[in-house]
Amino acid sequence: MGRNPLADRPVHVVGIGLHRYQAASPTPFVELGLTAVRAALADSGLRWPDVEAAFVGSALLGMAPGRVMLSRLGATGLAIQQVENASASGSTAVALAALEVASGRSDVVLAVGVDKAEGWRVAPASAGLGNYEAGSVVPFTHFALLAEDYRHRYGTTAEQVARVAVKNHANGARNPYAQRQKVRTLDEVLSDPISGSMTRLQCCPVGEGAAAVILASDEALARFGIDPRRAPRILSSVTRSEAAYPPGTPIDATLTAQTTKLAFDDAGIAPTDLDVIEVHDAFSIEELLYLEAMGFCGPGEAGPLIEQGAFDIGGRCAVSPSGGLLAMGHPLGPTGVGQVAEVTRQLRGEAGDRQQPAARLGLTHMVGIGAVCVVHVLAAGPS
Amino acid sequence: MSATPGGIIPNGTRPVGTKLNGTRCRTCGRVATPPEPYGCEQCGALIDSLEAIEVAATGVVHSSAVVHRHHRPDPVTPFTVIEVVLDDGPALKGLLVADGEAVAIGDRVQGTVQDGRLVLEKER
Numbered sequence: 001m002g003r004n005p006l007a008d009r010p011v012h013v014v015g016i017g018l019h020r021y022q023a024a025s026p027t028p029f030v031e032l033g034l035t036a037v038r039a040a041l042a043d044s045g046l047r048w049p050d051v052e053a054a055f056v057g058s059a060l061l062g063m064a065p066g067r068v069m070l071s072r073l074g075a076t077g078l079a080i081q082q083v084e085n086a087s088a089s090g091s092t093a094v095a096l097a098a099l100e101v102a103s104g105r106s107d108v109v110l111a112v113g114v115d116k117a118e119g120w121r122v123a124p125a126s127a128g129l130g131n132y133e134a135g136s137v138v139p140f141t142h143f144a145l146l147a148e149d150y151r152h153r154y155g156t157t158a159e160q161v162a163r164v165a166v167k168n169h170a171n172g173a174r175n176p177y178a179q180r181q182k183v184r185t186l187d188e189v190l191s192d193p194i195s196g197s198m199t200r201l202q203c204c205p206v207g208e209g210a211a212a213v214i215l216a217s218d219e220a221l222a223r224f225g226i227d228p229r230r231a232p233r234i235l236s237s238v239t240r241s242e243a244a245y246p247p248g249t250p251i252d253a254t255l256t257a258q259t260t261k262l263a264f265d266d267a268g269i270a271p272t273d274l275d276v277i278e279v280h281d282a283f284s285i286e287e288l289l290y291l292e293a294m295g296f297c298g299p300g301e302a303g304p305l306i307e308q309g310a311f312d313i314g315g316r317c318a319v320s321p322s323g324g325l326l327a328m329g330h331p332l333g334p335t336g337v338g339q340v341a342e343v344t345r346q347l348r349g350e351a352g353d354r355q356q357p358a359a360r361l362g363l364t365h366m367v368g369i370g371a372v373c374v375v376h377v378l379a380a381g382p383s
Numbered sequence: 384m385s386a387t388p389g390g391i392i393p394n395g396t397r398p399v400g401t402k403l404n405g406t407r408c409r410t411c412g413r414v415a416t417p418p419e420p421y422g423c424e425q426c427g428a429l430i431d432s433l434e435a436i437e438v439a440a441t442g443v444v445h446s447s448a449v450v451h452r453h454h455r456p457d458p459v460t461p462f463t464v465i466e467v468v469l470d471d472g473p474a475l476k477g478l479l480v481a482d483g484e485a486v487a488i489g490d491r492v493q494g495t496v497q498d499g500r501l502v503l504e505k506e507r
Contacts (some may be wrong), residue, residue, distance in 0.1 A: 128420060129417070129420070131476075132403075132475055132499070132500055132501035133476050133477075133501075134498065134499040135455060136450075136464060138453075141464050144450075145446040145464065145476070146446070148446045148447060148488070149488070152446070193451045195449070195450045195451065195464075196450075244425040247468050247469075247473055247474040248445050248466075248474050
C-alpha cells in the first residue's frame with residue numbers, strides 16, 4: 001500500500017441522510033434514494049448543484065440506477081458512477097467518494113447506497129468452480145460453522161454469543177431508521193433455531209432502504225461556511241480481499257484483521273482508542289470474531305466482555321449503536337453508507353438516546369461475498 | 384449408533400472413504416478439489432502447471448452445525464453440515480450421513496460423493 005491520500009487532503013462528512021430500512025415493499029428505489037439524498041443535503045446546508053460527483057452503491061438493482069434517480073434532484077450533469085461490491089457496495093461508494101475529494105478532483109461528493117431485496121444474481125455461483133455442497137450451505141450455515149469452531153476454541157457459551165443480538169436489538173429499538181425496532185430478551189433471541197447456535201434473531205434481515213453521506217474538502221467547508229464541529233474527518237479508508245489462507249483459517253476474521261491493521265496504521269491510532277464501532281454483524285458471532293480480529297480485545301475475550309456490557313452504549317466502546325446489521329438491517333447497498341452516517345452522528349454528539357458519551361474516534365467495517373473487506377476510521381471535528 | 388439429524392443417504396449406502404478428483408500446483412504445492420480449472424489460487428500458476436491428483440476423502444472435523452431451516456426441500460431438515468480439513472490439505476463442507484453417529488470437532492471422518500455432495504461419517 002502506498003501513501004494515505006486522506007492524510008494529505010482532509011475529507012470530511014458534512015451531511016447524512018437515510019430512508020428507513022424496511023421489509024420489501026412496492027416503493028420504487030428512486031423514492032428510497034431521493035429521500036436519503038434530500039435529507040443529507042438538508043443536513044449539510046448544501047444545495048444539489050454544489051455536488052460535483054456521485055457514487056451510487058447497490059448490489060441488486062441492475063444496470064444504471066444512478067442517473068435516473070439523481071436527475072430528479074435536477075440534472076446538473078455531475079459525474080455519476082455505479083458501484084457494486086456485494087455487501088460492501090455502500091462502503092466502497094464511500095471509499096471512492098473520499099478518494100475523489102482527496103485527489104482534488106472534486107470538493108463536494110455524494111455517496112449514496114440504495115437497494116431493493118429482489119433479483120439476486122451472484123457471480124461466484126456461475127464461475128465454473130464447483131463444490132461438494134449442492135446448495136446445502138448458505139450464509140447462515142457458513143457463520144454457524146464459524147460459531148461452533150470459535151466456541152469450541154474458547155469455551156464461549158451460546159448465551160454469550162446471543163448477547164450480541166440482545167444488545168443490537170436494544171440499540172435498534174432506539175433508532176427510527178432501523179428495520180427491527182424491538183427490544184428482545186435473551187430467551188427470545190435464543191429461540192427459533194436456524195443453523196447451529198444461530199437463531200432467527202441472530203441473523204440479519206435483508207430488506208430495502210437508502211443511506212446518503214456528503215463528503216467535502218477543507219476548501220468546501222470554508223467556501224460554504226460549514227461548521228467544522230459537525231464535520232467529522234475520514235482519517236483512513238482501506239479495501240482488501242481474501243488472500244490464499246491455509247485450510248481451516250477463519251477467512252472473514254483474518255481478512256478483517258489485515259484490513260483493519262492497515263486502516264489503523266493509516267489513521268495513526270490503536271484499536272483500543274475507538275469509542276464507536278459499526279461492524280458487519282450480519283450474524284451475531286461475527287461481532288465477537290471481528291472485535292478480536294481488529295485487536296480491540298484478545299482471542300476469546302469478546303464473549304465475557306459483551307456479558308459485562310463493555311460493548312453497550314455507555315460501555316468501553318459502543319459497538320453497533322445503530323442496531324447493526326442485526327437490527328438496523330442489511331439492505332446491501334445502503335448498509336455501509338448507513339454505518340458512516342451512524343458514526344458521524346455519534347462523533348457529532350447528535351445521536352440522542354443512542355449517544356456514546358464523549359465519542360471522538362469511530363470505525364466502520366463491512367465484509368462482502370468474495371470475500372472483500374472495507375474499513376473507514378473517522379475522527380470527530382473540533383469540539 | 385445414536386439417532387442424529389442426518390443427510391441424504393438412504394440406509395445401507397455407506398461412505399467408503401473414496402478419492403476425490405483434484406489438482407496439485409507443481410509450483411507452490413497448493414491442492415484443490417474439485418480440480419482447479421483456471422489457475423492456481425495461491426501463486427497464479429497457469430493451468431498446465433496443475434497436475435491431476437486423487438485427494439483422499441478423509442480428514443478431521445473442523446466444525447459442524449445442525450441446520451433447522453432451508454430454503455429448498457432438499458436436503459430435508461434437520462441435516463448436519465460438517466466442515467472437514469482433509470488430510471491432503473483442502474477444507475470442504477459436506478453433510479453428515481443420514482442416521483450417522485454424531486461427530487464432534489476433532490473427530491476423524493471419511494466421505495464419499497453422492498448427488499454432487501460430500502457425505503461424511505465417522506471413520507471406522
